[in-house]
Amino acid sequence: MSGELPNVLLVDDRSENLLALEAVLAPLACRTVSVDSGAQALKALLLEEFALILLDVQMPDLDGFETARYIRQRERTRTVPIIFVTAISKEPSNVYLGYEAGAVDYLFKPFDAHVLCSKVQVFLELHAQRRLLARSEAMLRRTFDHAPIGMARLDVDEVILDVNRAFAETLGRTPEALRGHGLRSLLHPDDREGDDVQRQALREGRLQSYDVGLRLVDAQQDAIPCLLSVSTLPPIDGEGPALLVQAQDMRERRRAEAEREALVREQAARRAAEWSSGRMQALQRVTDGALASLELEPLLDELLRRLIEALDVDVAAALLPEEPGQVTVFQVGAPESTPAQRRVLHPDEDGLLARVAAAGSILVSDPRDVAHPFGDAVATLLSVPLGGAGAPLGALVVGSLFARDFAPDDRDLLALAGERAALGIERARVFEREHSIAQQLQRSLLPAQLPGVPGLVLSARYRPGSAGTEVGGDWYDTVALPGERLLLVMGDIAGKGVGAAATMGQLRSAVRAYALVEDDPRAIAGRLNTFVASLAVDTMATLVLAVVDLAEGTVRQVNAGHPPPLLVEADGTRRYLRRALGVPLGALADPRYEQDEVAFGLGATLLL
Structure with a gap:
């Protein structure tokens, strides 16, 4: 837990030395654990986590040097810092043995209490920083593993280093089975050279990313149409450059497009084609707006304004539950010069947000039948969950001052905007949390x-x-x-x-x-x-x-x-x-x- 004090292990066969060390370290924000032998120290290290070990050299049975070697041999304790505190000879050979055994420092008795406290404080701060870093890395790993869109990390030879669950599920395989495979081996044979020009430009540094439609092959050798977004990743921790591939399963979208095309052919072909082209541009603008920014309020402001333009509505809002019983409303109205509004509401149990969450799908409402944030002037509402069915983050809602019937494409566009906006909101929240951690770390020093x-x-x-x-x-x-x-x-x-x-x-x-x-x-x-x-x-x-x-x-x-x-x-x-x-x-x-x-x-x- 974040409120626990770090542990410091004190090892000395003389009780008076242990008491002295405990007294010196008493002012520090740490918990001391004292043992009187090397064997007891090894046992304590099996039971608890320690930020630092203060270790005597001259002890019966198992001396300090041997104890340090055993500690360094264990995977769990090999990185725990060890400071030798001893009255043994100050000959360089003994000091060398201490560092060879794995010590990070070597203090001779009698020691200066202020110096010892300063050194211990340094290692306590380092321990706290390592724990913060480990927590941040775990959060990033969890975000990657549970991202709703398929993601894979590749080396420069396009060999898969890691994949998330969504990518593996799309192909009907496990992440373990995909690691070590070349990406080209997962493509349909006819598509393996479909992005040669973009790949070469990416390797030469002329492109940072590109999108391409290709077919992946699942475990049953069935072709899966996907939109692949390929981008370069900078090298970290001594690793070489890598590639990030995001795979969006296009089967449902392809089926929807096929149905729409059949309808278009039955009607006036030219007018329907022009209308479809305009709708696709609006779709692109809305999805771009949902994923373009890391900051939450600019993201929602841009998304809502594009929804107003794309759906030809008068007002749009995002409803995000915060604390129990409170909902934050981000609202934008037409015309474009109207400033965005942010306010906190206490929603009704049977209000708009509750109905959208319960339905888990698109909801067209008469404003007179449900509590909503737009006021009495709105004549028609259309709302969708943020993130789709399951556990949505909130709701997207648009309103018109005049009675109208929202077309199926209007509903689909808003539903897709809700799904994409959820990704952007989650990413913005992760960014804000990590930014706060970084600021707190800097200020604490x-x-x-x-x-x-x-x-x-x-x-x-x-x-x-x-x-x-x-x-x-x-x-x-x-x-x-x-x-x-x-x-x-x-x-x-x-x-x-x-x-x-x-x-x-x-x-x-x-x-x-x-x-x-x-x-x-x-x-x-x-x-x-x-x-x-x-x-x-x-x-x-x-x-x-x-x-x-x-x-x-x-x-x-x-x-x-x-x-x-x-x-x-x-x-x-x-x-x-x-x-x-x-x-x-x-x-x-x-x-x-x-x-x-x-x-x-x-x-x-x-x-x-």
């Missing part, structure tokens, strides 16, 4: 508030430079130091995404830890450079460390490849502090950072 320092006015503003769910490694921080001094920190991790944010969290914690033991910003920068070089990921970071001394009226700053601070005096004189500019953290093994000390007067402003 920044200080909640700036400290109050007599004689100083502190202000900070953070505006992410990337959109969507992507987060970055930019951060700032302040650390109060003894003697009327304040450490200002501004930094940026190379790269974007959750990985960069996680590395930023480590570096931010390291700055705070080193600031407790080092007075000189050059020494802090040197330690941070070593810390960045020791990280498992190959990265660099830019950083400014500025110590503001109110008693002396000076600023001492070290710059590791970051844009230089700007000092503005009270009289408006300004200058960039460039003299201490050095290379980014992690760029060189021993960069030897320089310090620039400048004086400032009353009323001066320092911008980082």
